Amino acid sequence: MSKPVTLSLPAPRRRFVNLARVPLTSALALLVLVLIIAMAVFAPWVANHDPVALAPAFRLKPASAEFWLGTDAYGRDLFSRIVYGARISLTVGLGVTVLSILIGLPLGLLAGYFRRLDALLMRVMDGLMAIPGILLAIAIVSLSSAGVWTVMVAIMVPEIPQVVRLVRSRVLSTREEPYVEAAVLMGTSTFKILTRHLMPNTLAPLIVQGTYICASAILTEAILSFLGAGIGTEIPTWGNIIAEGRVYFQLKPSLVLWAGLALSLCILSINLLGDVARDALDPRMKKRGAA
C-alpha cells in the first residue's frame, strides 16, 4: 500500500472582486447606482415636496432654492418627482429580473435535461421570442388595468425565453461532464442532479444576464410610460415625466432632460456593473475584450 502522500495545498482562492483593480468607470457606475438606490429607498426624506401635489400658482417655475430643478406644467416639483420615479423604475427592474429568473431557471433546467420536454418547451419559447416585446406589453397592459404588477408581467414575458435559452445551453454542456454521469451512476435523484450538479454552473452567466435584463426592463418601463401604456399618469415615473414634459419641450427643455439623464445614468451604470460581474465571473471574456 502506498503511503499517504503529503498534500501541497494552495492558499484559498480569492473569489471576490478586488476593489483596487476595478476601473474608474466601474467605480463611478457603482457610486451612481448606490445614489439612485438610496434616493429611491429614502424618497420621503430626500424629496422636499409632495411629488403629486398640484400647485397651479407655481407652473413652470425655473430652478430655484425652493424648487431645485424647477416645476412642471401643473406646478409639481420636478426634483421630487424624479426621486419618486426612481422607486418605480428600480422596482420594475428588480422585479422583472427576479421573476424572469425564477420562472426561466427551472424551465431551462428541465429543457436542458429532458430531451422530450426540450423540443416542446423550446418551440413555445421560440414563439414567445417572435413576439415584439413592447407590442406584447402594450397588449397585456391594455387588456388589464395598468399597475406596477401588470407592467412587470408584461415586460417579463418576453425576457423569459432569454433566461431559458441561457440556462438550457449551460445544462446541455454540463450534463456531459463525467461528474454528472458519476452522480447518475451513484443513484442520485434527478432533482438533486439538477439542483446540486447542474444549477450552480448556470448561476454565473445568469447573474450577468440578470443585470442586462434589469437595465432593459427599466428602459421598457420608461418607454411604456412614455407611450401612455404603462403605469398611470397620476404616479410619477421617469417615462411619465418625459411624456408630460415633451409638450413643453421648446418652452422648458429641462423637464425632459433631467428625467432622461436619470434614466440614462441608471441604465448605463447597471450595464457597466454587469460587465464588471461578467469579467469577475468569467475571466476569459475579459481577455478577449482587451485583446
Place this chain on the structure above:
Amino acid sequence: MNSPTQDTLQVEHLCVNTADGKPILQDISFNIRAGETLCLVGESGSGKSVTSLATLGLLPKGALQVAGGRIVLDGEDVLHVSNGRLKALRGSRMAMIFQEPMTALNPVLSVGRQIDEVLQTHTDLGAAQRRAQVMNALEQVHLPDIERIHDAYPHQLSGGQRQRIMIAMALVLEPRLLIADEPTTALDVTTQQQILKLIRELQQKHGTAVLFITHDMGVVVDIADRVCVMRQGRIVEAGAVDAVLASPREDYTKSLLAAVPSLKPRAARREAQSAQVVLDVSELGKVYPPAGGSWRWFGKPREGTRAVHDVSFTLKRGRTLGIVGESGSGKSTVARCVMRLLAPSHGAIRVTGKEISELSAASLKPHRKRIQMIFQDPNRSLNPRITIGKSLIEGPMNHGVSHAEAWARGQQLLELVGLPADAIGRYPHQFSGGQRQRIAIARALAMEPDVIVADEAVSALDVSVQAQVLQLLDDIQQRMGVAILFITHDLRVAAQLCDDVLVMQHGQVIEYGPAAQVLADPRQPYTQQLMGAVSGKGWDFATGQRVQP
C-alpha cells in the same frame, strides 16, 4: 548551406520567467545538428513546451518573458531579431507541428489552400508553381489520391491524415528546423508509428533538424538520436539516447524509465475455481439510429451506425479484464452500455446474475450500486463546486446510509487511496490530477461495488503518476476482491494490469483470452499489428537494452 556537422539550433543558458519573476525555465542549453533528432522528454509542467515556444518566438506576451540566454538558429539569434524577420523565419527556417491537428488547421479552408497560403506568404512563386509544390508536398507525406485531398476540408480527413497535412505544411518550405510538440499523442498506435516513420524519412531526405517534444519514453526510443530529460524547468540529464536509457545517471531519469510499463504480460494469477461471475455480457450490440430517423418515403429505410456488434465476455470476482482497441473500435460504447449510461440495442448484461440491459431507469437504481465507473479526465470527474467529502458521501447517502456513517467511511477510503483523511473538506482544485483520480477511485469504492469499470482511467496522467495509480488499483483489487473492467488504448498498461484481454476493432471482438496468450502470442493479424506498433518496442526497459529483432 551549412555542412551537416554544424549546429542548426543552439540554445544557450535560456531562462524564462513569468511576468512576476517566477522562473519557468532555468539555464536550458542544447544544440541540434542538421539531420539530427533531439527529444525533450519530461512530465507535464516540466517546461518542454515553453522551450519550443521560446524558440519560435511565440511566448505569450505579458505572461512569460525571456530573462537571459541565446537561441541561435543558423547563426541568427532569434531573441534579438525584429518581429518581421521572426515571421519570415517561422515557416521558412523553422516550422512547428502540434499535438491536435484539428485545432491547428483552419476548419473553413480546404487543406490545399492552407498549404498554398504558406507559400504565398513566404515566396514569390506564381499560382501554377505553387500548386505544383503543394502537390509535391502532399505526395511526399504519402497521402493517397492527392487531387481529392487537396480540395478536402480538415473535418473530412482522419486524424492521421490531418497530421500528415500539418507535416506537409511545415515542410513545404524545407525549413532547417522542425519543432514537433507531442505530434503523435492524440493518434492511435498504428497511426503514431506511421507518422514517426514519416518524420524520420523526410528528415533524412532534407537534412532537417528535429526538436521533438514528448512525454512518452517509447516514442523517444523510436525517434530520438539524443535526448534531454527535463524536470521543473531544468535539463536534468542529456546525452545520446542509448546511453541515457541504458545507464541513466540521475534518479529522476531512472524513475521515469522504471515507470514505463513493461509489455510483458503480468504473471498469471491463480483463479479461484469457485469465484463468482460478477459481470456476464453476451452478444451485446449497440446501433446508433441514423440521422433524421430510419424512415424514408422511397427506397429502403436508412441504416443506423453499428457501434458494437456481438460482444461477449465474462468477468469473475477479483479479476481484471482489459478491453483494448484503437479509437472508434467501440470499447467505450461497451463500457457505457455495461454501465447503462447507454441503452444497448441487443444482448444481455448480467451483473451478479441480474439482467440489467432492459431495466427502466427507476428499476435500475438498486443495481447501480453493484457497478461503478472511473472516468478518464480527473479534472472533470469531480464536481468542482462541492467538497470532495460531499462527492464521496453522495452515493452511499442515496442508498440510505446516514451522513455520519458515510462521512467516516469517506475518510477511511481517502486513507485507503493514499490521501490524508482530513483532506475530506477540500475542493477538487486543491488536488493534483493523480490525487483527483485517487479520489475518483475512492468515490467508486464508497458504493462497495462488485465491478469497477475504468474507462481510460490512467491515460490522462503522467507516467510516474500512472504507475502509482495502477499499483493502487491492483492493491485495492487484492484487498476487496473487486472485479475491474479496464478500457484502454495502451497495450503496455493492459499488459501490466489485466488477467484477460479482449481486443476490439470496428465494434467487434477480434481476440479474447488470457493476457499471456493474447499479448505475448497473438493469433489474429490485427492484434499482431497492434503489438508491432507499440512505441518503444525496440527497447527493453526492464533490462535497459535494445531488443535485437
